[in-house]
């Protein structure tokens with residue numbers, strides 16, 4: 001099935017066409033992506049599902065300009081960012097201003113407390129310190145970790161660190177959020193509240209969100225998802241199940 005048969009391609013959001021990524025050279029080369037087609041509309045949360053080693057993290061890292069693809073094309077909003085080579089000069093600015101990352105393993109800045117870890121990016125982007133901290137605390141409460149707002153990262157549990165790193169990815173309201181197994185270290189109630197927050201942020205700020213997950217509780221919340229197998233993506237319609245209460249972020 002073609003990747004684009006089920007829904008129309010948006011003119012905004014994320015569009016990926018024929019993306020390939022080869023790691024290494026010669027006999028030991030690994031073709032992690034062999035021609036990925038994918039799109040995510042603004043305001044949409046799409047699941048990315050596939051077995052270990054199928055290329056999920058590779059795809060997010062290419063889109064997030066953490067690694068360079070081998071060939072293909074990627075568009076964010078109105079900008080072609082990659083077309084058989086990077087098409088924008090400042091990749092650091094792209095990562096900083098337009099992409100929120102939630103990594104498989106959360107990394108927080110060890111010498112800043114929880115609030116400042118979350119507030120740092122908007123502060124650097126010129127949002128007044130007080131407003132940045134207010135946004136940080138709002139998100140920390142939504143993620144049920146506000147009681148640890150003045151703790152240092154090393155004093156947090158793994159799940160708490162993960163929720164802080166999710167708050168950090170959301171706080172600058174980037175147009176794209178890429179989340180790699182964001183709920184892996186969380187219990188099921190907190191996993192659901194994380195996914196609910198991602199859906200609400202997407203809706204409210206018209207963010208395009210990709211969530212890599214194996215989590216059976218989360219998969220039914222996607223209206224649309226991509227299965228990745230053998231380096232290629234296959235689009236599928238999901239249940240799009242609602243997850244209860246709304247949130248004030």
Ligand SMILES: Nc1ncnc2c1ncn2[C@@H]1O[C@H](COP(=O)(O)OP(=O)(O)OP(=O)(O)O)[C@@H](O)[C@H]1O
Nearest residue numbers: 023024030032050051052053054055056057058059
């Ligand atoms: N830096 C690298 N150098 C060489 N091969 C790599 C590198 N990173 C990933 N690979 C290989 O590329 C393939 C895809 O890896 P990737 O990390 O994208 O998989 P994944 O779907 O995220 O898996 P998981 O569910 O285990 O996180 C794997 O075969 C992996 O071994």
Ligand SMILES: [Mg+2]
Nearest residue numbers: 056057058104
């Ligand atoms: Mg991975």
